[in-house]
Ligand SMILES: Nc1ncnc2c1ncn2[C@@H]1O[C@H](COP(=O)(O)OP(=O)(O)OP(=O)(O)O)[C@@H](O)[C@H]1O
């Protein structure tokens with residue numbers, strides 16, 4: 001309990017410190033890196049509450065990210081205030097989640113994965129068909145473009161996602177989610193309405209994925225409409241969560257830091273091939289380090305003990 | 314274009330969907346391995362067909378003699394390095410881990426294909442490309458006819474192989490009861506390895522047909538998506554059902570194009586996917602499964 | 605009044621009737637034994653009562669209410685808990701959290717997370733798991749997992765507890781402890797149906813015994829009556845006396 005309080009104080013301090021960064025530097029590079037970091041923390045944390053805590057693997061997170069971006073951008077460019085546009089984007093993702101979740105989460109096994117992959121591929125192609133071009137900002141919005149408000153938007157979204165998800169997973173609801181992940185039948189047997197907890201996790205997850213998408217739409221001056229729907233946005237949150245540590249609260253945060261740094265490094269040195277490296281790292285993680293960086297100390301200890309035993313004999 | 318023409322294209326597309334799905338259905342139904350990379354493997358196989366045609370003028374249907382064993386070896390490699398180690402998991406975890414690993418493979422293959430062959434679309438243009446058979450007003454491309462025949466032969470052939478040959482039956486036995494099959498003297502390890510290789514090799518058929526249309530690195534996941542929808546429509550474990558599910562999806566999509574336009578093709582597929590999940594989650598072509 | 609009443613319960617798997625027209629009832633405060641050879645349908649009866657399987661025919665009432673079509677979580681909320689023959693704790697969660705889930709859901713949930721945790725710790729003490737509080741459930745040995753499953757079931761505050769072979773794999777001392785524990789539990793007002801192959805231990809605590817064979821009920825009576833029943837001896841007890 002005491003430790004948990006300490007952790008919360010520390011987290012709050014970090015957020016406040018980040019909020020003060022713009023008073024100390026004006027370097028655009030710093031801002032854009034931090035914006036991406038906040039975006040990935042939000043997106044991966046939103047994946048983690050559903051995939052890591054509740055055991056429902058969403059392989060189509062891009063659909064929800066993209067939906068948030070699409071709605072927010074359309075409304076914002078049409079003149080709706082930004083904070084309303086981004087909330088509408090989050091809501092759009094939630095509606096999409098309800099449409100997929102109601103049939104797919106009632107069932108077990110592969111249905112949810114298939115449903116999310118289907119919605120993501122179809123959304124990408126459909127959006128590409130209907131809006132084949134680039135979305136440009138209107139001149140007057142372009143004239144006032146500045147990174148600072150973008151920085152704060154991403155920071156606020158991230159802080160909100162972290163707070164909501166932290167308190168959810170440490171509550172009764174979180175117990176229901178974890179039980180659902182570990183064994184649905186056993187969970188039902190002790191009174192957990194597993195469908196309800198899968199749905200709650202999916203709604204929270206899609207809402208924050210949608211907000212992150214809204215942030216993307218606010219951040220980028222011009223991009224292809226279909227860009228936030230591409231496969232990368234499905235893959236990245238999963239990669240980050242597994243690198244950091246699936247089903248742990250700090251995992252996605254650690255994973256995002258690693259990912260953003262490595263991506264900068266690789267993009268400079270390797271170009272396109274950096275995706276190959278990430279693909280391979282991901283597969284190796286799943287096969288050999290399923291608990292990610294968070295689980296590394298335990299894994300090493302385990303290896304060490306096994307050695308020790310053999311020597312002892 | 315008139316209605317019947319749309320339906321014809323629906324049937325052709327549906328046959329192609331079924332060709333992509335069949336390997337996925339085999340591996341999923343028999344081994345409990347969820348391979349999201351199946352469409353990407355078909356994409357790689359299609360590039361194989363394209364390259365054989367470009368450099369050696371080998372017809373895609375002839376180069377199957379090379380791409381089939383090639384993809385089989387790819388399957389064997391995949392199984393030995395990645396999927397075999399998952400046999401120790403319970404079915405749910407096996408499904409999850411195989412799905413995640415194959416998702417990584419999708420990314421790797423797509424990136425690799427982009428680096429090797431660029432993101433541009435490619436196609437094989439043979440002497441018979443573009444030629445059609447006229448049936449009254451109806452025009453049916455010869456490649457389309459070949460697709461339909463290939464789908465029928467491959468799927469019913471696979472069904473026959475599993476039900477009526479010794480090796481096919483042993484694959485079936487292993488999928489039903491691992492331990493029992495071992496007691497019956499079946500070499501379980503070899504059987505699963507070959508079954509997996511076979512499932513991956515089947516992607517070469519799809520690849521040959523795809524190469525006659527268009528290939529690009531990004532189509533892989535799209536094919537997988539269609540294949541997965543077919544599996545839900547047919548019901549996991551159904552082999553023959555895949556062909557009917559493919560035809561159903563192809564025709565419904567064609568109707569969608571006829572009625573609301575080509576932009577929304579995919580949405581139509583998603584809709585029937587959702588409707589089937591709500592009304593008949595065990596699939597259309599299997600009898601109600603026990604618990 | 606009967607706490608639980610099962611009438612003409614039937615369940616088939618394909619052509620096999622795993623449970624065939626079985627009827628029995630359990631009064632408040634009783635411990636009822638459910639015995640029979642392997643594959644006679646005991647676990648299936650539990651699956652049917654708890655809603656994990658749907659009966660083809662028959663009716664299950666609990667406290668006078670028809671619960672035949674209840675979902676498992678509704679069954680749990682109305683005050684029925686069970687253990688699985690092949691134990692199923694939540695493998696990735698700690699022992700403490702496993703029990704907290706039971707306490708947070710079940711038939712009456714604790715008021716706050718704080719209370720949930722306190723109650724869970726108390727139950728872990730009671731079931732002899734105090735020193736395993738923060739162990740991951742999947743890594744525990746079988747005996748501990750069995751205890752954990754019992755603790756989790758108790759955490760839901762059941763009025764009716766269904767126990768599926770909780771003593772299998774225990775040594776005689778542990779078995780005696782379990783029998784005493786269950787007797788004590790009955791004195792706190794928990795009614796039980798107990799499936800067990802260890803007949804001696806079972807008969808030492810049950811008021812009544814129901815015997816199944818090939819899905820059908822072949823006898824019902826006090827342990828004394830059952831141990832003299834010709835048919836029961838023939839199809840079931842005989843083996844065990846000699847074993
Ligand atoms: N899901 C299932 N599908 C098909 N058959 C099943 C299923 N579950 C149980 N059976 C069959 O139903 C019959 C009754 O099984 P059940 O598990 O209820 O027996 P049991 O009395 O608990 O046996 P044991 O003492 O071995 O635990 C058995 O023949 C079993 O093989």
Ligand SMILES: [Mg+2]
Pocket residue numbers: 646647648689768
């Ligand atoms: Mg049993």
